[in-house]
Amino acid sequence: MNKTENKENGLIQSQRSLYTEFKRINRLFKIHFSSLTLLFLLALGYIILWTYLVFTGQTIPELSQIYGLFGTIVTILITSVLSLLIIQIGIQIIFYGLFIVRGNRSLKQTKEDKTPRTAPYEGIVLYITNFSAFFSRYSKQKTTLVKRVQTFLFFNFFSGFFVVFLFTRILDTGSANVLINISMVIIFLLLLFFWLISLMTSFKIQKEIVRWEKLFPKLEEWAQELEQLSLENSISIDEETPP
C-alpha cells in the first residue's frame, strides 16, 4: 500500500469511526426523545381520561370521599401539579427534538461514491458544528448546557417520580366500568416503563454532554493551529500512522 493510499485510508477510517459514534449518540437521543414523547402522551391521555371520569360522575376521587371539600381542593391541586409536570416534559421533548432534527439532517452516508480520493462519509463536521451551535445557543456563562441537562435529569427523576406516585392516588376509578379500569392500569404501567427508560437515557446523555463540553476547547486549539500554519507546504502538526 503506498503512502497516498495510507493517508486516504486513515481519513476514511477516522470518518468511519466518527460516523459509527455519532450514529450511537443519535440513537441514544432518539430513544430518550421517544420515551419522553410516549411518557408525555400517556400522561396526557391518563389525565384527560381521569378528568372526564370525574366530570361525568363516573368516579369520585378517593381524597374527596374521605375529606370532602378539602379533599376536592387537594385533588384539584394535584391535577394542576401533574399538568405542570407534563408541560415540563413537553419542553424537554422540544429541546431534544431540535438536536435530533439537526443531527439527522447533517449526518448521511453516501454509498455511491465512485471517486477514489473522496471519503464515503459526509456530514461529520456538520454534526459536530450542529452540536457546537447547540452549545453556543443554550450554554450561557451561568447556565452551561451541562447544568441545563443536569436540571432536566433532576426534573426527569423528580417529575417522573411524582407523576407516577400521584397517578397511584387517582388510579382507583371506583365505579367506572371494568374496561376503563383495565385501560388506566395498563396506561399506568406503560408510564412507569417509559419513565424508567427516559431516566436511564438521561444519565447517558449527561455523560455525553460533559464529553462534548471538554472537546470544544480542543477544537478551538485546532483552529489556532491552522492560523499558525506556515504558508509553505510543510505540515507542522503531527501525522498519525494508520494501523
Place this chain on the structure above:
Amino acid sequence: MSSSRRNKFEIWAEVLEFCLRAKRTQTWLLRETRLKTSATKETLQFLLSRNLIEELNEDNITKYHTTARGEEVLKRFYTLVNDYFDLK
C-alpha cells in the same frame, strides 16, 4: 443559526469537508455554510493562503477543492474528536 455566533473551527472544518468530496463553487459554499458573502470570501482566502484548498478554473467557473494538506488538517480534526470518544 447566525453566522456571527459560529466559531472559526466550525467554518473552516465545514468548508474543508465540503470541498473534500467534490469541487465546489463559491455560491454553493455560500448556500451550504449559510455565511455572508464577505465571511465566505474571507474563509476561502484564509484556506487558500494556507494551501488547504486549491482554486480550479473549469469552463470559466472558479471551483474550490481540498488539497492533500487540507486533508491532513481535516484528519487531525477527526482524530481530535475521535480521541475524546476513546476516553471512556
